[in-house]
Amino acid sequence: MYPFKFHRPATVRQAAGLLGRLEDAKLLAGGHTLLPVMKQRLASPAHLVDLSRIEGLAGIEAKGRSLAVGAMTTHAEVADSGVVRAAIPALADLAGQIGDPAVRHRGTLGGSLANNDPTADYPAACLALDATIVTSKRRIKADDFFQGLFQTALEPDEIIVRVLFPIPKKAAYVKFRNQASRYALVGVFVARRPSEVRVAVTGAGTDGVFRMAAFEQALKARFAPKSLDGLTVPAEGLSSDIHASADYRAHLIGVLARRVVEAANKAV
């Protein structure tokens, strides 16, 4: 590993202050994206601001009609949480499918969202569940948070504190994963909420996670796989790489959307 200056703030306010004041500083959460990227020298920040000593950033709590998950909560904690399992089982399922056990013991919700990898799982959950990302400065709706490939609405000195997930009537997540990396080749999260149905797709878009408006309308009329019959997914704007062509990803979105609706109906 290459040298950097290491900072250990005790509060979110101190951490945000360091981020604002220091030239070329990065936040360290679970380190499972940042440290590999630093080892490859794709990033070489002069300062790391470690979030592990800040109290209150990790934890899970059911609050009325929503579930609050702290930014430093690991994927394993979400996957194994009885509170998450009772409130939004699809979210526990999703977290349990990220990477492998060792990855899940370190990787965090906040780290995943701030990175906004186009093949990450959590962005699909946030977008489909209409989550609110609570930061050191404000509350950001998921619809406004994800802004493109590795791009978010976060300002340079803004830190994710927790995420509020409204509890849906039904939800499920299905992913077709890359066999080697276990990232989503395509992943689809569906949530049936009191007033709407939301369908979010990860792994497929060149601009990262996105919603499928046509599917949402069809499913709002009737929440069944059959409602998607006759709807096709255009390959435009989808990624093409060594793992899959845009056409194949478009096809997978349709297949997985049907499966995920079926899974959501079965889950209740």
Place this chain on the structure above:
Amino acid sequence: MKTIDLRFTINGAKERVSIPPHRTLLELLRDDLQLIGTKEGCGHGECGACTVMLDGVTVNSCLVLAAEIDGRSVTTIEGLRSGDKLHPVQQAFIDESGYQCGFCTSGVILSTKALLDANPHPSDDEIRQALAGNFCRCTGYTKIFESVQAAAKGLEGDR
């Protein structure tokens, strides 16, 4: 360079070191503590050769800064045996020939121990899930899988 003082438990023994902040847990184990049973494979958290237990759960030691283990407890392959007796998981891997070149083996054994500590009677699928982060380029996994099953059985006798 400014160093960080750490106090932690390694394989049951208390340890204190002073390290530069960019030291990874893997570097601390191998280079500072001479615990070279833990291997560096990819260095990017993909292969699992560097798997150790941190407070009872598996982590990729190549992707954990040593600074993060302050006040915590680390178990490596060197910490499994008691006296001259190998840990039942180690013995099962020998008895079942669950290794070939051995490079991935300490990581695989730590993942197996973490699994069996938490879940003494894992299903076949639970075994596969628990080892999903450990790559082996020799065995084709069948012998590894059988070793885990044998270890679970062996530990049953110990209980």
